[in-house]
Amino acid sequence: MSAVTTSLPVRSEDEAFLASPIGKKVVMAVTGAALFLFVIAHMLGNLQIFMGRDKLNAYAELLHHNPGALWTARIGLLICALLHVVTAIQLATLRSKARPVAYIKKGNAGSSYASRTMLMSGPIVLAFLIYHLLHFTFGSAHPDFRNDVYHNVVSGFQRVPVSIAYIVAMVLLGLHLNHGVWSMFQSLGVAHPRYTPALKKFAMAATAVIVAGNVSIPLSVLLGLVK
C-alpha cells in the first residue's frame, strides 16, 4: 500500500491560530491593551500641566532624554497600532461575509451595535491621532510651535475650534475604549457570567477617568484656569 501524500501548504499551529477569527480577536485584545496602557500613562503625564510649566516641560525633557528607550516605545506603539487597525479591517471583512448567518441568529443586536460603534469611533480616533501628532509632536498643524511643550499645549487649546475638536475626539475615544476594554476581556477568555457586571463596571469607570482627565486639559485652558 502506498502512503498518501499531500501538496497542501503546511501551516504551523501558531500561523493557523493567528489567521482564525479567534486568533485575530486575541491580536486585537493584546494590541488594544498595550494602546490602552499608553493612553493612561500619557494622560497621567499630561495632567502635570496642572503643576505648572516647569513640571510639564521637565517631564517632556525626561521622555526625550533617552532616545533609545523613546524610539523603542514609539516603534512598539506603532506596530501595535498598525496590527490593531489591519486586524480590525480583516475582522470587519469576515463579519460582513458572514452576515447572512448572523441575521438568523437571535440575540446578536448588542454585539452588532458594539461593532458598529467600534467601526465608527475607530477611524475617528485614528484621524484624531494623525492630527494630534501634526499638532503637538511635529508642529506642522500648530500655528506657533516652539520647543516648549507647555506653550504648545496652552496656545494650541486657546483656539476654541481646536479644543472642541479634542473634546469631541475624547468622547469618541471613550466610546471606543468602553466597548474595547469589555471585548478585550471576552477575547482573552476572562469574561465569565459571574464577573460580567464587575468587568463592565471596570471598563466604564476606566473610560470615564480617561475621558475626564483628557477633557480637563483643553477645558481648563478654555476657561482660563491654565494659561
Ligand code: HEM
Ligand atoms: C487632551 C488630551 C491630550 C493632550 C493634552 C496630549 C498632549 C500631547 C503632547 C503635548 C504631545 C507631544 C509630547 C512631546 O513631544 O514631548 C503628545 C504626543 C503624543 N500623543 Fe498626546 N495628548 C492627548 C491625548 C492623546 C490621546 C488620546 C492619544 C492616543 C489616542 C495620544 C497619543 C499621542 C502620541 C502617540 C504622541 C506621540 C508620542 C511620541 O512618540 O513622541 N494623545 N500628546
